[in-house]
Structures are given as C-alpha cells and as structure tokens.
Amino acid sequence: MLSLGQVVLGVTDVQRAAEFWRRALGHELLEGGFGGCATVLAPPGGAPGTRLALQISITPAPAHPRSHLDLHVADRAEQTAEVDRLVGLGAQRVDWDGYPDDPDFVVLADPDGNLFCVVDLGHPAR
Structure with a gap:
C-alpha cells in the first residue's frame, strides 16, 4: 500500500x-x-x-509553480511574526500577482527561489 x-x-x-x-x-x-x-x-x-x-536541480524555480509548500500558523499576528523571521533567515517576499482581495496567505521564496506560503488558519473562510 x-x-x-x-x-x-x-x-x-x-x-x-x-x-x-x-x-x-x-x-x-x-x-x-x-x-x-x-x-x-x-x-x-x-x-x-x-x-x-x-x-x-539544474533548472530554475518556476515563477508560477504547480505545487508549493504551505506553512500554517494560528492567526495574523503569528503570520506576521513568522514572515519576518523567515525573511530574517533569507527568504524573500514575492510580489505575487494572484493575491485575492483579502488573502489568508503570504507568498515567500526560499534562497533558491522556491515559492512557499505562510497561511493564517484563523482567517475567515472565503
């Protein structure tokens, strides 16, 4: 199995x-x-x-990957703190063109350009 x-x-x-x-x-x-x-x-x-x-990998990270990692946090305050911590570790904020009006996620890139999201699980469902 x-x-x-x-x-x-x-x-x-x-x-x-x-x-x-x-x-x-x-x-x-x-x-x-x-x-x-x-x-x-x-x-x-x-x-x-x-x-x-x-x-x-010998190929660059795609700008719009078909899959990515979601890292979960409990609320907006934790999301802000974790995004700041991850940027301090070497992640970069991404100017994402697919954000909805009230996003529950922040898109970051790791030092290799792999995109991942920090998702606020306390955000109201859309």
Whole structure:
C-alpha cells in the first residue's frame, strides 16, 4: 500500500537550503538520508510530521509553480511574526500577482527561489 513518504525540493545549493529549511521548520538533518535522498530534514526526535528532502536541480524555480509548500500558523499576528523571521533567515517576499482581495496567505521564496506560503488558519473562510 502506498503512503506519502516525503516532499522533495530541487535546489542549487544543498547546504544553504538545508540550513534555511532546518532553521525555518525546526527540523533536524537525518544522518545518512532517507528514501533514496542524501539530504533529508525531519521533525526533531522522531516526532511525526512531513520530511523535506533536498536534491540538486539544474533548472530554475518556476515563477508560477504547480505545487508549493504551505506553512500554517494560528492567526495574523503569528503570520506576521513568522514572515519576518523567515525573511530574517533569507527568504524573500514575492510580489505575487494572484493575491485575492483579502488573502489568508503570504507568498515567500526560499534562497533558491522556491515559492512557499505562510497561511493564517484563523482567517475567515472565503
């Protein structure tokens, strides 16, 4: 039976990406990798959660990717604090052309240009 094993992200600098995502998510580097990938970050202490594998990509990150990571926060204040923290770690704000009138998300790019969102789960449903 299949199960979702991990999310794999293409990057140009594995060390830089591992440091950014380790600090962003509070994950730890798995010694020896996992699931065919050499660089894998996992929740600390074997806690349940999504693993993030990093591998070299020779193509640039697309401007409008078909898939991306959503990072969840409880409310607007936490969203603002986390966006500021992530920018401090090396993420960049993205001038996203698809924001609705009252967005519940902020689009950022990691140091490799991979887009991800910080989503306010306390925002009223649309």
